Amino acid sequence: MIFRLLLVLAVASPQPVAEEKKPETPQALAKRILSSSRYEFCHDPHYVLRKREEKWCSLVDEKSDVCPALAAACKSPKRRADDELFAWNSQGSTPSKSDPVLDPAKPFSFHLPKLDGLAKVLLWALLGAIVAAIGYAIFKAVRDRDKSGKIAPTEEIDESAADVAVEMTRQAIEVDVDRLLARADEKSKTGDYPGAMHDVYAALLRRLEGNELIVVDPSRTNGDYVRSLGSQPELCGRVAEIARELEHVQFGSLQATHPRFDSFRRAVLPLVGRAATVLALAMLVACGSGGGGGCFRSSVGSWDHAPHGHAALIELLIDQKLNPKTRLLPLSDPGPTDKVIVLLPAAVVDQSAMKKLIDWANAGGRLVIIERSVSELGFELTTSSDLTWSQRTVRSPSHLHFKETKPLPNQWTEEVKTPDGKLFSFAQGPVGQGRITLFADGDFLCNGGLALHETAAYVAHFFSQGVEDNRSKPIEFVTEFVGRDAPNPVTSVRRSKLLPALLQLFALIAVFFLGRGIAFGTLRDPVSRLRRSFAEHARALASTLRRASAFDHSLALYATFVIERLREKVHSQTPGLTGLAESVALRAGRPVGEVMRVLLDAQLLREGSPLKETATQDGAELASKLELYLSKVGGPL
Amino acid sequence: MNVEEFGSRFARVRAELARVLIGQEEVIDHVLYALLARGHVLIEGVPGLGKTLLVRALGTVLGCTFRRIQFTPDLMPSDVTGGNVFNQKKDAFEFYPGPVFTQLLLGDEINRAPAKTQSALLEAMQEGSVTADGITRQLPRPFIVLATQNPIESQGTYPLPEAQLDRFLFKVQIHHPSQAIEKLILKNHLAGFDATALKKFGLQTLCNAEEVLEMQDALSGVQISDEILDYITDIVARTRAYRSILIGASPRASIALLNVSRVRAAAEGRHFVIPDDIKMLSPAVLRHRVVLHPDAELEGVSADDCVTAILREALVPKTIAA
Numbered sequence: 001m002i003f004r005l006l007l008v009l010a011v012a013s014p015q016p017v018a019e020e021k022k023p024e025t026p027q028a029l030a031k032r033i034l035s036s037s038r039y040e041f042c043h044d045p046h047y048v049l050r051k052r053e054e055k056w057c058s059l060v061d062e063k064s065d066v067c068p069a070l071a072a073a074c075k076s077p078k079r080r081a082d083d084e085l086f087a088w089n090s091q092g093s094t095p096s097k098s099d100p101v102l103d104p105a106k107p108f109s110f111h112l113p114k115l116d117g118l119a120k121v122l123l124w125a126l127l128g129a130i131v132a133a134i135g136y137a138i139f140k141a142v143r144d145r146d147k148s149g150k151i152a153p154t155e156e157i158d159e160s161a162a163d164v165a166v167e168m169t170r171q172a173i174e175v176d177v178d179r180l181l182a183r184a185d186e187k188s189k190t191g192d193y194p195g196a197m198h199d200v201y202a203a204l205l206r207r208l209e210g211n212e213l214i215v216v217d218p219s220r221t222n223g224d225y226v227r228s229l230g231s232q233p234e235l236c237g238r239v240a241e242i243a244r245e246l247e248h249v250q251f252g253s254l255q256a257t258h259p260r261f262d263s264f265r266r267a268v269l270p271l272v273g274r275a276a277t278v279l280a281l282a283m284l285v286a287c288g289s290g291g292g293g294g295c296f297r298s299s300v301g302s303w304d305h306a307p308h309g310h311a312a313l314i315e316l317l318i319d320q321k322l323n324p325k326t327r328l329l330p331l332s333d334p335g336p337t338d339k340v341i342v343l344l345p346a347a348v349v350d351q352s353a354m355k356k357l358i359d360w361a362n363a364g365g366r367l368v369i370i371e372r373s374v375s376e377l378g379f380e381l382t383t384s385s386d387l388t389w390s391q392r393t394v395r396s397p398s399h400l401h402f403k404e405t406k407p408l409p410n411q412w413t414e415e416v417k418t419p420d421g422k423l424f425s426f427a428q429g430p431v432g433q434g435r436i437t438l439f440a441d442g443d444f445l446c447n448g449g450l451a452l453h454e455t456a457a458y459v460a461h462f463f464s465q466g467v468e469d470n471r472s473k474p475i476e477f478v479t480e481f482v483g484r485d486a487p488n489p490v491t492s493v494r495r496s497k498l499l500p501a502l503l504q505l506f507a508l509i510a511v512f513f514l515g516r517g518i519a520f521g522t523l524r525d526p527v528s529r530l531r532r533s534f535a536e537h538a539r540a541l542a543s544t545l546r547r548a549s550a551f552d553h554s555l556a557l558y559a560t561f562v563i564e565r566l567r568e569k570v571h572s573q574t575p576g577l578t579g580l581a582e583s584v585a586l587r588a589g590r591p592v593g594e595v596m597r598v599l600l601d602a603q604l605l606r607e608g609s610p611l612k613e614t615a616t617q618d619g620a621e622l623a624s625k626l627e628l629y630l631s632k633v634g635g636p637l
Numbered sequence: 638m639n640v641e642e643f644g645s646r647f648a649r650v651r652a653e654l655a656r657v658l659i660g661q662e663e664v665i666d667h668v669l670y671a672l673l674a675r676g677h678v679l680i681e682g683v684p685g686l687g688k689t690l691l692v693r694a695l696g697t698v699l700g701c702t703f704r705r706i707q708f709t710p711d712l713m714p715s716d717v718t719g720g721n722v723f724n725q726k727k728d729a730f731e732f733y734p735g736p737v738f739t740q741l742l743l744g745d746e747i748n749r750a751p752a753k754t755q756s757a758l759l760e761a762m763q764e765g766s767v768t769a770d771g772i773t774r775q776l777p778r779p780f781i782v783l784a785t786q787n788p789i790e791s792q793g794t795y796p797l798p799e800a801q802l803d804r805f806l807f808k809v810q811i812h813h814p815s816q817a818i819e820k821l822i823l824k825n826h827l828a829g830f831d832a833t834a835l836k837k838f839g840l841q842t843l844c845n846a847e848e849v850l851e852m853q854d855a856l857s858g859v860q861i862s863d864e865i866l867d868y869i870t871d872i873v874a875r876t877r878a879y880r881s882i883l884i885g886a887s888p889r890a891s892i893a894l895l896n897v898s899r900v901r902a903a904a905e906g907r908h909f910v911i912p913d914d915i916k917m918l919s920p921a922v923l924r925h926r927v928v929l930h931p932d933a934e935l936e937g938v939s940a941d942d943c944v945t946a947i948l949r950e951a952l953v954p955k956t957i958a959a
Contacts (some may be wrong), residue, residue, distance in 0.1 A: 198957070206957075218956050219950065220953065221953050251862045251865060251911050252907070
């Protein structure tokens with residue numbers, strides 16, 4: 001991409017006429033493409049080649065500047081045999097026993113430490129405790145939820161009134177756009193068109209609120225909402241029209257009918273569903289960028305940059321102004337014949353699909369079959385150990401050839417034959433109105449193959465031949481993914497081996513739902529927090545006073561409280577403390593002098609004097625005596 | 638006349654007035670609403686903001702007569718209403734009509750006259766007639782009083798009594814124009830605008846008094862639903878219960894809101910009143926009809942604050958809940 005940008009800039013900048021740039025040769029193009037750091041095997045001498053990628057090592061030129069690091073990577077001792085991980089892509093490659101296996105991957109396994117006696121018991125006890133703790137946490141969450149759900153008014157209420165209240169609440173708090181639209185549809189079915197229009201309009205307002213364009217409030221008029229949209233004249237005008245029509249129904253003489261509701265809904269939906277429309281368009285663009293009758297990908301990013309991948313091939317063809325794509329649709333319907341279909345070795349093609357492809361070629365299509373026996377045409381794929389590869393224009397390390405199983409038609413040509421003429425690696429000829437080309441070996445089309453000497457030039461020439469008349473004609477590459485679409489979700493999950501992950505996900509969702517998952521289930525009011533008890537408030541206040549070192553202040557408050565409560569308890573109406581002290585002393589069985597002294601201290605504190613100025617001078621003692629008197633005369637309440 | 642014709646004529650008059658009263662669209666709207674709702678307007682604003690120009694332009698565009706009274710402390714009631722004067726030739730008393738006998742009356746600085754003189758306008762504003770020496774004389778129709786008062790000078794003024802305030806349909810506050818608007822005003826003057834020669838400026842007479850009356854009569858075709866009536870009464874009732882308001886608005890306020898909302902609806906070409914009409918007009922209708930609690934006044938709470946708060950609390954009919 002960056003290179004293209006630079007190229008564009010270079011073209012845009014003024015250049016002397018004499019220095020007109022010559023067209024880039026395919027070899028130079030391949031060199032430029034592979035110079036990208038994404039093709040790591042061409043730049044990292046320590047690149048770890050897979051076993052099936054090592055076959056290029058016998059062909060690579062150490063002095064090659066197209067892929068300079070490949071030769072070093074071939075000599076790297078860290079190669080490993082992990083082809084079994086990629087067996088799905090290994091058709092046509094036959095691993096040899098002589099291949100070096102330096103670091104076979106070990107299967108993952110987990111073993112508990114070997115412990116004896118008490119340690120083993122403790123370990124199992126620990127594991128059991130963990131499991132029990134998890135179970136208890138789940139149980140507790142469920143139990144708490146049940147408890148909170150059981151909080152209900154004790155008094156009996158009229159169920160119908162409760163239903164009405166619930167329905168009113170639902171009507172009042174409904175904020176979901178989709179549910180509002182659904183509710184509008186339901187109302188329209190019952191003939192409540194004014195209500196339906198109201199709900200559609202509510203959906204519009206909620207959408208605008210969701211987009212932070214307005215703030216919905218029951219004290220705001222439609223005019224307020226329209227004025228809030230003043231910064232967007234087009235939207236403002238459309239909302240004003242919609243609001244006016246609704247108001248005409250609500251406050252004017254306009255009758256709400258089904259056609260009117262439909263037209264109103266049609267006017268609102270584009271505004272409500274704008275986000276959904278944008279998303280759908282984005283998906284459409286993303287999916288249909290290839291045009292034509294199907295969903296294809298032409299992005300290079302979707303191809304593999306490893307030596308056995310095809311990213312470089314795609315880049316090469318794009319730079320040649322060709323139109324390569326990945327075919328994702330099944331081969332049961334090849335589509336129009338105005339294109340080239342290339343069956344890569346990994347593509348899964350059954351006999352019926354192959355027959356349809358040949359029929360398609362007969363009808364005028366151009367079919368390229370790579371590394372595949374085609375019994376319908378009389379070819380069988382075989383391996384040859386012939387070393388004449390070195391003399392070929394196209395180098396490929398797999399040594400694959402075709403062998404005729406029945407005579408070919410006259411118009412067919414066979415090329416790159418073995419010296420005995422029995423085997424060949426390339427054949428092509430007309431079938432009906434179309435044409436079929438067969439390649440015995442597909443490795444030359446891979447990234448690694450393009451790094452070899454003249455392959456890039458040959459590939460560019462070959463694919464250009466098929467589309468001379470129209471270079472925008474699609475060249476559809478059929479990979480291993482075509483036709484593998486699952487008929488149902490279960491098959492899809494099974495093929496993708498995602499069942500354990502999905503089960504874990506579902507389990508997680510279930511646990512979350514049991515604990516907190518209000519949003520997952522039926523809408524209900526959030527659990528209201530219980531009121532804090534008065535004791536908690538008192539403790540919090542005491543804590544605050546303690547932090548503020550406000551002992552005198554809190555003692556003064558307590559003294560005030562006790563004096564007032566004592567007056568209430570003994571019904572003392574006299575303003576002074578003498579009568580109160582006598583009454584309290586009589587009930588508490590304490591000397592009047594002592595009671596008088598304590599009450600006097602409490603009164604001093606009440607009036608704001610510090611504790612040190614009192615006779616007691618001990619706050620704790622004073623408080624305990626006040627508490628004693630209060631309890632003796634009947635308690636604090 | 639139907640509502641559509643009403644709307645188009647209203648728009649033309651409004652646009653014509655806006656040519657000379659630049660940047661005062663809200664005042665123009667309120668004055669036209671009041672005129673068509675058979676009400677009167679109290680304009681509060683400092684001198685020099687175009688109040689006299691407004692009345693002149695209004696008279697010119699509507700083809701109505703207009704007079705101006707400068708209220709002063711020594712102004713007598715008969716100076717407003719007119720009175721009987723002895724005609725020696727005829728040997729009889731003849732009634733000489735005062736300036737109130739006009740269609741558009743500008744009472745400038747009405748709070749400078751004593752209550753007795755201010756009250757001389759009461760009958761004229763409410764009944765559209767003047768009684769002198771036991772004889773009642775009808776004022777020409779349409780009749781609208783545009784009274785002004787200066788909000789900043791309190792010495793030597795007589796605040797309008799509540800009974801008279803209640804007779805004003807609107808109390809409109811007129812503020813200084815923005816710098817950009819003031820520049821446009823200056824350019825207008827550079828172009829030869831003269832406030833005393835509006836015809837020369839090209840201000841057109843778009844209708845006459847009969848057509849104005851026709852517009853007033855056309856309002857009966859504007860519907861008001863029960864929900865709108867509930868909304869009006871809810872707002873007015875809330876002024877009587879609001880904590881910062883000592884005396885709330887009277888039923889006359891509800892009637893005023895009802896009438897003027899129909900004008901606004903017709904001016905926008907609608908056959909029906911919507912909640913937005915009520916909400917937009919409530920401040921101008923209610924702000925001079927409520928008496929604030931002394932504590933609220935000390936705290937700096939204004940009538941507009943109270944009305945705004947009330948409108949925030951009142952539920953709009955058939956709206957969606959928050």
